[in-house]
Amino acid sequence: MNRSVLIIGLIIVAAIVVVLFAGLGKDPQHIDSPLIGKPAPPFALKSVNTGETIDLESLRGKPVIVNFWATWCVPCYEEHPTLVANARQLPNVQFIGVVFNDSEDKINQFLAARGSAYPTLLDANGKTAIAYGVGGVPETYFINPAGTIVAKFEGPLSTEQLQANLEKALR
Amino acid sequence: MIATFFLMALLQIKVPDAAQFVGQPQGTPLSGPQLERKTMEISSELRCPVCQGLAIGDSPSIMAANMKAQVRELLQRGYTEPQILSYFEKSYGQFVLLKPKFQGVNALVWVLPILVLAIGFVLVVSKAKKLETAPVAAPPEEPIDDPYLARVRDLVEKP
Numbered sequence: 001m002n003r004s005v006l007i008i009g010l011i012i013v014a015a016i017v018v019v020l021f022a023g024l025g026k027d028p029q030h031i032d033s034p035l036i037g038k039p040a041p042p043f044a045l046k047s048v049n050t051g052e053t054i055d056l057e058s059l060r061g062k063p064v065i066v067n068f069w070a071t072w073c074v075p076c077y078e079e080h081p082t083l084v085a086n087a088r089q090l091p092n093v094q095f096i097g098v099v100f101n102d103s104e105d106k107i108n109q110f111l112a113a114r115g116s117a118y119p120t121l122l123d124a125n126g127k128t129a130i131a132y133g134v135g136g137v138p139e140t141y142f143i144n145p146a147g148t149i150v151a152k153f154e155g156p157l158s159t160e161q162l163q164a165n166l167e168k169a170l171r
Numbered sequence: 172m173i174a175t176f177f178l179m180a181l182l183q184i185k186v187p188d189a190a191q192f193v194g195q196p197q198g199t200p201l202s203g204p205q206l207e208r209k210t211m212e213i214s215s216e217l218r219c220p221v222c223q224g225l226a227i228g229d230s231p232s233i234m235a236a237n238m239k240a241q242v243r244e245l246l247q248r249g250y251t252e253p254q255i256l257s258y259f260e261k262s263y264g265q266f267v268l269l270k271p272k273f274q275g276v277n278a279l280v281w282v283l284p285i286l287v288l289a290i291g292f293v294l295v296v297s298k299a300k301k302l303e304t305a306p307v308a309a310p311p312e313e314p315i316d317d318p319y320l321a322r323v324r325d326l327v328e329k330p
Contacts, residue, residue, distance in 0.1 A: 041192075
């Protein structure tokens with residue numbers, strides 16, 4: 001066989017193998033957020049628990065953890081106790097739950113059965129979730145006291161993961 | 172849309188607005204069949220974030236329905252197609268665009284197939300030319316050890 005053809009063939013095969021290894025090892029649902037390092041999109045949504053409107057901009061000055069979830073999301077059941085426990089232990093951090101495509105009744109039933117330690121806001125048409133680039137639930141955004149998104153976490157958070165990401169918001 | 176606006180104002184609800192991301196609308200507000208056609212067109216260019224490679228126009232997921240509804244609303248408000256694509260890109264990154272932009276590493280998606288095709292074409296043509304021009308060499312005469320073959324050759328070649 002012609003030596004140059006063999007070398008070109010090997011280069012092409014090597015490139016394909018590298019691309020496949022790099023691509024197949026990734027989570028296809030993972031989205032790198034372009035919002036990291038950018039100001040958090042502002043929102044003011046009604047709290048399902050209290051009925052009052054929570055404005056994100058009024059929370060400037062302290063770290064904010066915005067957790068997108070829904071009652072139809074199974075991993076959210078697993079994550080909820082972690083968020084509630086940490087919210088109770090960290091009074092200087094503002095936790096916010098944002099629920100989209102869900103009903104108030106179902107959310108209230110969920111919170112009554114599993115406890116609540118922070119406001120849960122209803123994003124009725126999912127516009128807030130879209131502005132944050134939410135690709136699935138649960139998904140959590142960590143915002144520093146200046147109002148900048150510093151981290152995004154996809155999937156149910158453990159206490160260690162929550163605190164590691166919160167560290168970035170406290171720097 | 173107007174009723175929703177008043178209800179939101181009454182409840183003091185505020186959701187992130189496209190104007191914060193891509194500025195004021197630069198086109199004319201669409202309605203009727205034109206609005207539906209353009210909504211479908213843009214929906215076929217945006218990837219559903221919760222599906223595997225499906226456009227929001229083809230996905231039955233709630234997230235895709237929300238995104239499609241937002242595309243329609245933005246068109247009704249006069250946002251142009253590049254503005255709408257840019258709005259979603261600012262939230263989801265280039266991941267959301269089913270047709271990758273011709274920039275950075277993504278440019279390889281466009282360039283590489285053409286480049287590989289061109290290299291292949293050049294290789295085939297040069298190989299074909301070589302085959303065409305190279306004289307067909309006569310096979311070297313080999314000494315015949317086989318006495319039977321030698322006898323046959325003698326019989327054939329003798330006048």
